[in-house]
Amino acid sequence: MRIGDLATRTRVSVRALRYYEEQGLLASTRSDSGQRLYGNAAVDRVRLIQQLYGAGLSSKTIAELLPCVDAQVSTPESRQRLAAERDRITAQIAELTITRDRLDDIIAVTSGPNPQCDYV
Amino acid sequence: MRIGDLATRTRVSVRALRYYEEQGLLASTRSDSGQRLYGNAAVDRVRLIQQLYGAGLSSKTIAELLPCVDAQVSTPESRQRLAAERDRITAQIAELTITRDRLDDIIAVTSGPNPQCDYV
DNA sequence: CTAGAACCTCACGTTGACGTCAGAGGCAAG
DNA sequence: CTTGCCTCTGACGTCAACGTGAGGTTCTAG
Numbered sequence: 001m002r003i004g005d006l007a008t009r010t011r012v013s014v015r016a017l018r019y020y021e022e023q024g025l026l027a028s029t030r031s032d033s034g035q036r037l038y039g040n041a042a043v044d045r046v047r048l049i050q051q052l053y054g055a056g057l058s059s060k061t062i063a064e065l066l067p068c069v070d071a072q073v074s075t076p077e078s079r080q081r082l083a084a085e086r087d088r089i090t091a092q093i094a095e096l097t098i099t100r101d102r103l104d105d106i107i108a109v110t111s112g113p114n115p116q117c118d119y120v
Numbered sequence: 121m122r123i124g125d126l127a128t129r130t131r132v133s134v135r136a137l138r139y140y141e142e143q144g145l146l147a148s149t150r151s152d153s154g155q156r157l158y159g160n161a162a163v164d165r166v167r168l169i170q171q172l173y174g175a176g177l178s179s180k181t182i183a184e185l186l187p188c189v190d191a192q193v194s195t196p197e198s199r200q201r202l203a204a205e206r207d208r209i210t211a212q213i214a215e216l217t218i219t220r221d222r223l224d225d226i227i228a229v230t231s232g233p234n235p236q237c238d239y240v
Numbered sequence: 241c242t243a244g245a246a247c248c249t250c251a252c253g254t255t256g257a258c259g260t261c262a263g264a265g266g267c268a269a270g
Numbered sequence: 271c272t273t274g275c276c277t278c279t280g281a282c283g284t285c286a287a288c289g290t291g292a293g294g295t296t297c298t299a300g
């Protein structure tokens with residue numbers, strides 16, 4: 001498929017896809033005229049990339065980790081990187097949970113003691 | 121206390137504190153010579169700001185929500201905003217959990233089938 | 241009283257993940 | 271064969287949350 005199709009399927013902009021290639025995250029073959037061509041696997045690949053971006057990883061970090069996924073092998077270093085990122089995400093989840101609870105508190109407090117609830 | 125003290129206590133840079141003031145997130149009184157002065161409450165305030173930044177809120181959003189915290193009151197609109205942000209954070213936690221699990225899978229797969237575990 | 245830290249206000253620089261525009265070529269339909 | 275959409279490669283623009291430096295004032299320790 002061509003880049004526009006991949007963009008549609010993944011809901012990621014054409015520009016972003018070219019950017020991913022530029023960063024070494026997403027490979028493509030080229031047609032005779034130079035247009036990018038992708039296989040079906042590219043859809044999942046893009047989704048994985050998006051997911052990792054969403055978790056706060058940088059292009060550089062993702063570029064370092066994707067080869068492990070492709071080769072299904074990790075060196076001790078990359079395994080450590082992977083584990084470090086996982087731990088970072090775990091910590092991030094914990095922080096977010098605290099923040100959400102605090103937001104809940106704020107909502108509760110600012111909603112004021114509701115008279116309809118004070119029926120004692 | 122002065123801005124340097126607040127920076128030390130919160131581990132936030134002096135520049136960032138001035139930026140928060142610029143964005144209307146953090147108030148200060150001024151000494152005769154124009155230096156910023158803060159009360160002890162500023163420490164918690166800065167921590168709350170940091171926490172909200174960490175959860176992905178923008179200065180603008182935080183600026184809209186902090187008055188609710190101060191006044192302990194929320195309008196229907198701001199209550200909706202607060203709830204929307206909370207839900208966004210909840211969704212973010214869910215996404216991060218998925219990503220972390222996926223990372224765990226990757227770690228497991230790339231670590232290869234460990235012979236010591238295949239003792240059946 | 242003086243050195244040196246801490247503070248002030250501009251105001252430009254940085255970084256990442258793209259957006260956007262320009263100018264030019266490619267491809268399917270009628 | 272031309273109309274119109276898709277794609278290409280640069281290359282500059284954007285936005286947020288600060289970093290950083292200039293040039294000048296203020297506070298504090300000795």
